[in-house]
Amino acid sequence: MSNDYLTPVLTGKTLVRANPVSKLFAAVAITLALLVSIDWVSAAVVLTCELALMPMLGISVRGLARRIWPLLVAAVIGAYGTALLAEKTGGVLLDVGPFLFTEGSVTAGIAVGLRALALALPGIFILLTTDPTDLADALAQKLHLPHRFVLGGLASLRLAGLLVEQWETLGLARHARGIGSDSSIVARTRNLLGQSFGLIVQAIRRATRLATAMEARGFGGGTRTWARESTYARLDAVVAVVGLLIAAGAMTAAVLAGTWNFILS
């Protein structure tokens, strides 16, 4: 089913064993480094490091591409759009009618495309290597976020996974009533809206029932214990340091290469 793409791979590879908080820390460090400068060198360094870390994920390049292809497409479109519209500096590379690409605009396009990918991958890595329950445990026990908020989020994540299935069932149920592919665009749009509304109604009902079940199990009290202890190990220090090193390395490389382009300057 299509929502499988969002579920963790969890094959016991290195990154799976790390605490979600250390993974989050590394991802935030890398993201900040990418956000402060718009240039292709820092993005390329980050992206290279990320791809080099792939073995820690326990997923093949093909498997990764299958899961993130929409992102790849978006990155290419973003790069193309930027190359087309950015300031036209440097030598002309291609000039056909309205299509004018110069060295400057293409470099800017590549920077945007690489950055989009480099920014997206840490999040994808976390998604693929983190069990949502472990994440909730870590957020509540290590970062001391309110447990009602964290567990509510965890429960809703499970319900969100069910939405795809519910959407398909609703589609079949409505097709059986005579709503289907044989209508005009207007009718189809109206049908889509109707089905979306139906999905919302079902989702709310389901969430209400789940909330009752949770409340009946004592959820919502003041204090609570945790059956699973969220712990840090040496691996977590390594993950955090590697994250910092990638961030620092990318910024240093950009400054040395002379492409450093501080976002506020």
Add this chain to the structure above:
Amino acid sequence: MTPAHAPAPGAVHVRARGWGWRHAGRRAFAARRLDLDIQAGERVLLLGASGAGKSTVLHGLAGVLGSSDEGEQEGELLLDDAAPAAARGRAGLVLQDPETQVVLARVGDEVAFAAENLAVPRDEIWQRVGRALDDVGLDLPLDHPTTALSGGQKQRLALAAVLAMEPGLLLLDEPTANLDPDGVLEVRDAVVRVLERTGATLVVVEHRVAVWADVVDRVIVLDAGGGVLADGAPAAVLGQERTRERLAAAGVWVPGWQPPVGGPLPGTGGEVLLSSRDLTVARTKRGPAAVEGLEIEVRAAEALSITGPNGAGKSTAALTLGGLLRPRSGRLDASEALAGTAGADPFRWRSSQLVQRIGTVFQEPEHQFLTATVTEELEFGPRRVGGGYDPRRTADIAERLRLTHLLEANPFTLSGGEKRRLSVATMLATAPRILILDEPTFGQDAGTWAELVTLLRELIHDGVAVLSVTHDTEYIAELGGATLRIADGAGRLVAQ
């Protein structure tokens, strides 16, 4: 009344004095004038007509009715000497639908959840988890995914999940209504085992009385008008002719009694409408096949019932036969008598062609409601087909399914039985020759059941082929026809 079993030290005593609850926004009280004492360790079966407030009482005892924003309470309801909402963890509630009460992804975590909420120390939580899973007989690894369980296993998991609180009062709200016969016994036996060990007080609500009659010490029947209609030992309450009659009239499944059904006795089938050869069905395009090698003939004026355990692929088979899912492999052919001008492959029919040939009634009626009033709902199909619809036919169907007084009502506000009738009616509005129903009798009271069976018998008599996914043996017997049993990925014709 003294309980027949030694009450455990932690078992809860329930007291109600003039208790009632009105949901916010409703004019009538859902439950009212309730005076009750349930002794610690007593096992009670709570009965009553649909709408008599059984679930409200259970939810009240579980302390999940909510604050004064969500409704108005009158009188007093106490667990030992505390209000239920203040007695967190004293009562454990298991709900009807196994699908909607799973909170977490792994079996062990699911059971631990309630103990965590009660701030039980970590070491003790895992002891409780082990004990609770033992009690309900779920011999699974702690990291087993909760999605990979059968309906009966999910209900036993829900039971284990409340047992981890070590409740003194166990509340079960139709815990077996959605289960196949094996699942029903599985859950019932697990409850009995749990009570033997813990000595907790039990209050169970269930339409099908026979499942619990031997297990409980006491039967309490709620009056739809408020208060208690009958109260006593199971043999006394269920043995009294007058009470039996009143229970039967209220739609309760009294043991040894089946609601009378009308309609002509189904005869032999007519021409073949739909046939399959070596048909393999699957829910998704790339996912695993659900059932392989199906050989089915659907005949006019005959019932075909598909049975088998929960999760065997019955619904997937029905959806495929109904032209809603693409067959994975093999053939599914509509005969000329059914297809008419459309092609032989039902999956390729347009929606408007489909509704004139095959009507599929989903298990959840609400999935198929499209409009704001019952009238529009009934007219929707015929209008889609076009070519001018006949208002008399719509009126006729409304009359036949006793919906005439509800024509202006919003479908979503109807009662469970009314929703079921409307979902069947909307399908009949376009006069399909095959009617497919998925678990039409799940959780239905005896009145709605008899009504539905009568209607289907009449339809069969009129030449409609009725294909049902069900494990209701009485239903199958009343409709006659052929029975196909699906299990372990294959289908076998067991009776003709």
